[in-house]
Amino acid sequence: MxxxxxxxxxxxxxxxxxxxxxxxxxxxxxxxxxxxxxxxxxxxxxxxxxxxxxxxxxxxxxxxxxxxxxxxxxxxxxxxxxxxxxxxxxxxxxAGAALEGSKAFAKELMTSAAIPTAQHRTFNDYKLAKTYLEQHGAPIVVKADGNAAGKGAIVAMDMETAQDALQQMMVERIFGAAGDVVVLEDYLQGDEIGATAICNGTSFLPLALSQDHKRALDNDQGLNTGGMGVFTPLPFVDAAHSEQIFKQIIDATLHAMKDGGIDFTGVLYSNIMLTAKGPMVIEHNTRFGDPETQAFMLLLKEDILDILEFSSDKLIDSQTLWHPGSAVSLTLASGGYPGTYNSGIPITGVEEANKLENVHVFHAGTAMKDNQLVTGGGRVLSVVARGNTLQEAVDRVYDAARYISFEGMHYRKDIAHRGLEASNKH
Missing domain, CATH: 3.40.50.20 (Rossmann fold)
Incomplete structure (x- = not known):
């Protein structure tokens, strides 16, 4: 092929x-x-x-x-x-990608199909949105309706942040047309996770649950990023709970799409908050996640083509998909990311890290300059490791990261901390 x-x-x-x-x-x-x-x-x-x-x-x-x-x-x-x-x-x-491309469309679909998600209101008028915001108060989530490259959702814990976000989206139009319509939704509290499935109409193959680390700094501090690291599977979600998540959210979403005349094929990757009231959808994505995919590919045992060709008449046992154990992905970022950063900085040590057992380094934002690998983006490299246990995978990924160097390089030191805490309790 x-x-x-x-x-x-x-x-x-x-x-x-x-x-x-x-x-x-x-x-x-x-x-x-x-x-x-x-x-x-x-x-x-x-x-x-x-x-x-x-x-x-x-x-x-x-x-x-x-x-x-x-x-x-x-x-x-x-x-x-x-x-x-x-x-x-x-x-x-x-029409299927609109689940990610339009927050308003996704919210309407979930509300009509009784798929658990945060209460919300949609606005295309700044003054009306501002009035609602003042009545609602903080905390609140302000979302640009359209595609804003993963940066269009602001979790505002105070009114000043919320008002700034609304003004930037609807008045200053920092996301262009993506912010002409804004969704204001209730803040959800709990553990945020991801559920990924390969879909073919209303049939789907559930992949593992994962947990991304979106904030730039340790202890979930700093600005939101495209993802600083991920681990899979999740030791704090048992098989029964996992099955419930895929049924209540992935299965229900695919059927709601079908009822709306949309035969959804491809990847459905849903961000979900595990709240005191149960799992609730934060947002849907209609493609493979990043950095989730890097961890999945290292853990995947089966031929990827068989997975992509999944259909109702070609069922795959999800239990046989994976190598035993866990996978952890760690993002090595440019100095200053997710703010301003310099590019063209020489990178060393990638080949050495790649020689380690059950480790692979995937390039995110790199370039070649005079036969030298250099930085070319905010997220530069994704170091991924597999281990028989989560602790082993974590130790391995940080050992591998130590081989790699470029000026200003930074990364989180606490990837998978929630998973390790849960594992240590067992």
């Missing part, structure tokens, strides 16, 4: 790395890819938003399957375009 992976981050690198292990794959292209993918894939100089050029490339090069990594092209309708041209592609159509 000839496979095209669209994207340039660590998520896409992890997918390329896993695809390269499939005996069914004989050629991988990555558009635009990153330097870490070079051993496994031929890089194509096409951006993720060049939809028509990507379709032409797939047609010309007889691509058997295209896998779309990031959300933006899905929201723009790349799957619809590929399907119209008879090109095999993995991901939801534009």
């Amino acid at each position: 000839r496979v095209l992976v669209i994207g340039s981050g660590a998520r896409e690198h992890a997918l390329v790395w896993k695809l390269a292990q499939s005996p069914r794959v004989n050629k991988i292209y990555a558009a635009p890819g990153n330097p870490g993918m070079t051993p496994d894939a031929e890089r194509v100089p096409l951006g993720v938003n060049q939809l028509h050029e990507l379709a032409e490339f797939a047609e010309k090069n007889q691509i058997d399957l295209t896998i779309v990594g990031p959300e933006a092209p899905l929201i723009e309708g790349i799957v619809d375009l590929f399907r119209r041209r008879g090109l095999p592609v993995f991901g939801p159509v534009k």
Whole structure:
């Protein structure tokens, strides 16, 4: 098979790395890819938003399957375009990707289908939104309706933060058209987790539950980021509770989509808060998570193609998918991230870290300059380790990180702390 992976981050690198292990794959292209993918894939100089050029490339090069990594092209309708041209592609159509592309649409769907989520109100008028905010008070969550690259949800613990967020989104339009409509929702308290499933209509294959660490600094301090690390599976969620989460949320969402005339295929990755009242949806994503995918790919035992081709007549036992134990992903970030940072800084030690057992380093924001690997983004590398226990995976990932160096590099020192606390109680 000839496979095209669209994207340039660590998520896409992890997918390329896993695809390269499939005996069914004989050629991988990555558009635009990153330097870490070079051993496994031929890089194509096409951006993720060049939809028509990507379709032409797939047609010309007889691509058997295209896998779309990031959300933006899905929201723009790349799957619809590929399907119209008879090109095999993995991901939801534009109407399905609206679950991620429009917070208001997702909220309406969940409310109508009685899927547990926070109480909310949607506004397209700044004055009305401001009045509601003043009546509601803090804490409250302010969300840009459209795609804001993972930065459009502000958890405001005080009124000043909430008012600033609302003004920035609706008046200053820092997210452009994405903030023309804003969702104001109740703040949920509890443990935030992720549930990922490969979906084919109302059939789905549940992957493991995971927990991301979104804040930049230890003890969940600092600004929100695209993700500073993740671990899977979760020792504080038992099998029965996990099954309940997938049934109440993933299964219910797929059926609600079907009732609305949308046959959802691809990945549904839901952010969920484990509250005192039970699991409640924070938001839905319609693609593989990042950094979740990096951990999943290291833990996955099966051929990734079999997983992506899952359907109701090709059932897969989710118990046989995984290597035993746990996987932990750790993000190495540029100095100043998630604020301003410099690029083009030399990186050393990646090859040495990759030589360690059950460790792999995925490139997130890197570039080549005069044959030297350099930084090229906020999140630079994703170091992933697998262990027979969560503690072993954590120790291994931090040992690997010590091999890697670049000026200003920072990372969290407490990834998986909730999981380790739960494991130590048993």
